[in-house]
Amino acid sequence: MLDPKWIRNEPDAIAAKLKAKKFDLDTALLAQIDSERKALQHATETLQNERNQRSKAIGKAKAAGEDIGEILSSMDSIKGDLENKKEALGKLQVQFNDYLMGVPNVPDDSVPEGLDESANKEILKWGTPNTFDFDVKDHGELGEQLNQGLNFADAAKLTGSRFVVMRGNTATLHRALIQFMLNTHVGEHGYTELNVPYMVNKESLQGTGQLPKFEEDLFKLHGDQEYYLIPTAEVPVTNLVRDKIIEKSELPIKFASHTPCFRSEAGSYGKDTKGMIRQHQFEKVELVQIVKPANSFNVLEELTGHAEEILQQLELPYRKVLLCGGDLGFASAKTYDLEVWLPSQDCYREISSCSVFTDFQARRMQARWRNPDSGNTEFVHTVNGSGLAVGRTLVAIFENYQQADGRIKIPTVLKPYMNGLEYIE
């Protein structure tokens, strides 16, 4: 959520910034709600003050044994009027808040202009894609040919489309990737490992920005409770600091968490229908940092580097892309995507997305810290990124490490996690 004061004071400047994100801020509506609210609030509070004064007078009069009949009767006129005004004011406040909850974060000044991914800016390329002296296969074909590989038909029988069953050494490779990623982030990058609930309540999803606007992307449970399956570990992990005031000495908080992620993928029916690229259920190791506001943009660089480290150790060619305003997520102020090389598609595909949310999530979550310099409590900043999406990493390994005979070579750093196995066959 944006700072309501900021929106009141500089609506046009904010509207201009939000244009870059393809959002039309209704400044006229906001101004109207606000002026109505102001007048009503003033009137309501005057009445409340009046009521409080007279109630106190009654208390005193009673204690002194005086007659209270006169004051009592003068209250009647206030009561009804106050009730009406209170109700109207409440409605306006809800209307203002509801609108604000649907307004995206503003992009940082360093974010390039542009409406879609074609305007994204490539920052760097790492590694050189393999040249193959045979016809490359995509990961789906490779996986289905392996004895211990991927099976999409079985998953479709068990559940439906966009699921997969992994067998034998492929399942082990998937597990090895999780272990390798977590060990690296915990052991070398200083993150604390977390295991969190895979179902969350509405408040958590509002806190990180998935609700109220993106309900159709989520799986909602039909139980007694209104729980949702998490679309990313970002939701439970970031919401740990919801409604908290954090001491300076505790910052930065660095969490790494492996979870499954569940996404309905509504609205992407034509995209990536084959294979493991876009699934309703996938696993991810997520990095989350809760930081002081002054540091957040540096932390974004650092955290993106932590995700890059995984790709480099796996020797997977990738590129780093700075997203333009139009491609930015709802809550993000600045995002780097890491895209891994996929030989079968002859292009780079997203495998990690690292974002700084400034105080946007923190304000929705009421997550604050005590700033000793100002003496005040201020909102923290949140930063997160995938480190990495496990399913897509497995796809990248299948495709980049494929052999002419269809076997998959195991990357060097993963061998210790796989009993020294050389190839999946």
Added chain:
RNA sequence: GGAGAGGUGGCCGAGUGGCUUAAGGCGCACCCCUGCUAAGGGUGAAUAGGAGAAAUCUUAUCGAGGGUUCGAAUCCCUCCCUCUCCGCCA
């Protein structure tokens, strides 16, 4: 699922209808004192709004939402959550 106890500021905790402007303690920040340390003394400090040039004044917030009342942290109703015991269970 059954029975019971709870939810108060950053934390602990008092508070059964009106001097509560939420006591007291801990922790925090600053200051004073003590040659260092420990201890002690003082001051400040919740959050979100509104009016005002400012000093300041004012409204709301005691898990959430309703209700009773001139007046609710306090009484009533509904819901959520936590803890204890019992049952069931990986």
